[in-house]
Amino acid sequence: MNKTLLATVISSLLVSHLALADESKTTKKETTKYLERIQIIGHDDTLRNDAGSATLIDQAELEKFEYDDISRILANVPGVNIRQEDGYGLRPNIGFRGATPERSKKIALMEDGILIAPAPYSAAAAYYFPMVSRMTGVEVFKGPATIKYGPNTVAGALNLTTRQVPTISEGGLDLGFGSDGYRKTHLHYGNTHGNFGYLVEGIQVSADGFKELDGGGDTGFKKNSLMAKFKYNLSDQDYGQFIELKLGYDDEISHESYLGLTEEDFVNTPYRRYAASQQDLMDWDHQSILLTHHIENNNVSVTTRAYRNNFARSWFKVNGFEGATSLEDIIAKPNEGLHPDYYKVLSGQTDSESFSRIIVGDNAREYYSQGLQSDLTWQYTLGGYEHSLDVGLRYHRDQIERAHTTDTFMMRSGTLTTTGEPTKATTSNTETTDAISVYIQDNVYIGDLTLTLGVRGEFIDAEYQNLFSHKTNDWLNKTSKVWLPGFSAFYQSTDNLGFLFGINKGYVPTSPQQNPAIKAEESVNYELGFRYSDNGTKAEVIAFLNDFSNLKESCTFSASAKCSATVDKEYNAGNVDVYGLETSFSHTFSVNDTVDIPVSLVYTHTQSEFKETFDSDFPLWGNITTGDEVPYLAENQLTFTLGLSANRWQVSLLTSYVGEMKEVAGTGNHVNFVGVKTKPLTTVDFSAIYDLGDDGSFYIKVDNVLDSVEIVSHRPYGARPSKTRQLFAGYKYSF
Amino acid sequence: MAQINKYRPLALVVAMAAILSGCGESTSSTAGSDYGDKTPSTPTPPTTTFNETKLLVNLTDNVITPTYQAFKTLATSQQQAVIDYCSAEKSYVAGSARTSVDTSLTAAKTSWQQAMAVWQEIEVMQIGPLLANSSTLRNNIYSWPVVSSCGVDQDTMYFANGDINGTVYDISRRTATRRGLDALEYLLFNPILSHSCKTTPTVLNDWNKKSTEQQRITRCNFASEVSKDLIANSDILLGEWLGDTGYANKLKTAGSQGSRFESAHAGVNAISDGLFYLDKISKDAKLAKPLGICKGCTSGIHPESVESPYSDNSVNNLISNLKGFEKLFLGNGSNASNTTGFDDYLIEQKSAATSTNMIASTKAAIAQLKTIEKSLATTLNENPDKITASHAKLKSLTDQLKNDFITNLALKLPETAAGDND
Structure with a gap:
């Protein structure tokens, strides 16, 4: 049946090509619907009539603060929960509506509407995250709209949109410099000649890092991103049509570490890094290719995309001590038991002895993600009502291949020194998933009421295989299928005010190697609210409830050092409720004909509770009692942005507040940081832009004006600081 | 009729919620013989008449x-x-x-x-x-x-x-x-x-x-x-x-009101956790590491890794570990009239064979260790096969401990015993 559907789509495309071949009309139809396909939320100021909480941060908004860190950008989006880690946002941890933020693995992460996590089904943790600095739009949407994307529908979707091929000659240059050796060089140029258009874009961002390594050493990073698009317009007067090839290459070298600090050291030197992390290095590269065909007429549009993403990484980082207790235990309780002996070696104060040899692991992995997806939208009238039907089909395959190794080092006079022993292979396996996804969703417009009913199907074949020669019989094949319905309604009360309601099934599949006894994450998500839009004023208030029938978590190195023996093992929590209120408000006050004061306020209140009592070995849970809160979920988050803008200049001040967060949900001697909460963190960022007209523009910005520093989390291995105050200045020129 | 219309939206929501909650995932699977992680992380305590x-x-x-x-x-x-x-x-x-x-x-x-x-x-x-x-x-x-x-x-x-x-x-x-x-x-x-x-x-x-x-x-x-x-x-x-x-008193009153243990079974599990010292320390750290045969170990003989290197007491230490295990397993202590041990529990659970096998394996491991006449470090150099044989005997016992023992008694594997180091 799935093959039949695929064949229908392909044949319809072929027929349309043949039909168009004989056309020799002169007036060509524009492909206006394509933008809606890759960018889900519209730009205009009219009241949106789609259900679900949705936020668009457009190019102008992104340029206001020139952020490179998605977590700072998302401060303007209600219902987003983030666990900060390295300060630069190199590997963001993003969740929506209480979904675990860990490596953004529970959201549908997309670039131009295509799943972009390294292996979205087999290993959803987004160790690759697109460079936000080259994006022209960031969209967040939650609720029933998510069922068009998947496979993760429990939380929401984050879509990053890249620059479009311009229709005329258009280019830009952005040079930025800042504290801690920050440098940014960003260039793009594109043009269209007749039917052929192209765009090339390159960006390099680097910094020396704001942490200080014991004994000296680099704590910075360098990231490169290149993108090229080639577009050929095939439109005639009846059909808008084009094909586009997008090529991408990204790489990163970052001297980052999972190792944090003890509480006492954090108080004295929050930006310190222990000597044991001297060798830590993340080194990855990513290639992507996307071939798009789009065709549309007045009523129908079909977009078909073939994609392939490759990602390879080497993540060399201190794992712990040979045969000893976990680094997390040592750092959480540095004065207990034998921990003082290990701590002194970790911090380079004493040399290693036979019991304190340091293991540095290279979690080398290669991923690919490829597929073919086709999305159709058909606007038609039935029974006297207008409909808009969305149908999609995707064949997807992804794989992760792990080749983890370890090397042994000794601390010698404050320097990590190799023992010279051979590298040992610790993990060698593959997880592969073939998935066919379908969705069908119909919007019917009944006067002021818009009803949307849809369903998504996921049909997943997953394979796990241990690659060690003596473990060939260590394999697992799993076949899963699930239907994920959703329903939403929007009632437009007046031209400016509308009410929305939505309900959908949430789902996150288990990874291929998980024991079949581990259930997939499932939930029923509800939302209810209203939306207001009137002449520069926008407001949205949405109450939500995510009723998890089974909340699932996985143990990874990035979650806890205690996971090193059970890496990637998943855990079930059963019934959990996450509920809250998302509000956003924005308005622009006009001081006079030339000066405006734009203000916006985003507030999220979230409550969560486990509905069952159970004991868990998962380091972020422990022994759970009914009513315990989910970890790393702030009850209150607030962002207030105040601006002042004139024709040639604008200044903005963004104040964000994130309330305290529990670092472990339950209790128990087997988990660390019981009762520990991150402290509330208030951050103020400032930016100013001066437009030089044809000569470009200057900008300056200050991140963390108050230079406040708090522990943003004790994960993975100890206390980690929020980003220090940093100053930036830059020049932009468009041509 | 107006009443019906009034409740129609509510009925729709209830119907949708019912449909959604019923749309669960269905999964089927096949696994290779070496596929791990077969042990449930939270086994269900057994239905038993045994007095824990x-x-x-x-x-x-x-x-x-x-x-x-x-x-x-x-x-x-x-x-x-x-x-x-x-x-x-x-x-x-x-x-x-x-x-x-x-x-x-x-x-x-x-x-x-x-x-x-x-x-x-x-x-x-x-x-x-x-x-x-x-x-x-x-x-x-x-x-x-x-x-x-x-x-x-x-x-x-x-x-x-x-x-x-x-x-x-x-x-x-x-x-x-x-x-x-x-x-x-x-x-x-x-x-x-x-x-x-x-x-x-x-x-x-x-x-x-x-x-x-x-x-x-x-x-x-x-x-x-x-x-x-x-x-x-x-x-x-x-x-x-x-x-x-x-x-000790908390352990003996496990499962009673106010106890730190939610059940007597949880108390039994706390004692059984200690038995896994035989696996991670006795077998792996004391024998496999000097033999260079454990996961992540450097291959080859490593006499410098033996326990008690100055007193040459390593073999005696291992025998004492096994004797301590044997006391707990058999319940043999200071009062000869009461010998309630894990062996009795296994027999009660209709796993007498496991009990018999583990007792025999314990004695066999002790006997094998007693054949080592010189120090462990010296024997590693002179006659490593004897150490390898001791390791094998101990592994036979710990394999039963990790599988039959905890499965038959529905005990939870301690976190430290997760994964196989062999």
């Missing part, structure tokens, strides 16, 4: 408590033996025969071996106070495999000086690698008097300037302090174990 509380009471009162008390007794006699040796050392006149000194040293060594034999039984009885605060008490008494001869050398001098950087020396505040049975072994059994640090720490600058006799006296003085500290720690252990508020 009776098991807890017997193991606590007749096995664990007497063993802890025996260690206290031996630690006390050990201190006296060390004091006697020190007196002899101090009375020794340079140039005269060392016969009396050597005799008292031998007595001190024998006393250490006797205390160590009991401690090695306690190693498989680690529960409650011995595990609290990252096993602080256990490590203060015996921290192997985390040991530091250089650290002991430094504290020998710190103790002799009476202070550390102006702070009065207090052994109870020192890290575990500088005290305990492992430190005492180094001080009593190591015949080499030069310090063992690769680079000379400041505190040992004058060590080599001391005469041989001064070095011996300095070491035995610290040995006295270490043996005194061992008594203090065994007192702490008994203090936290015994009495109405002691851990």
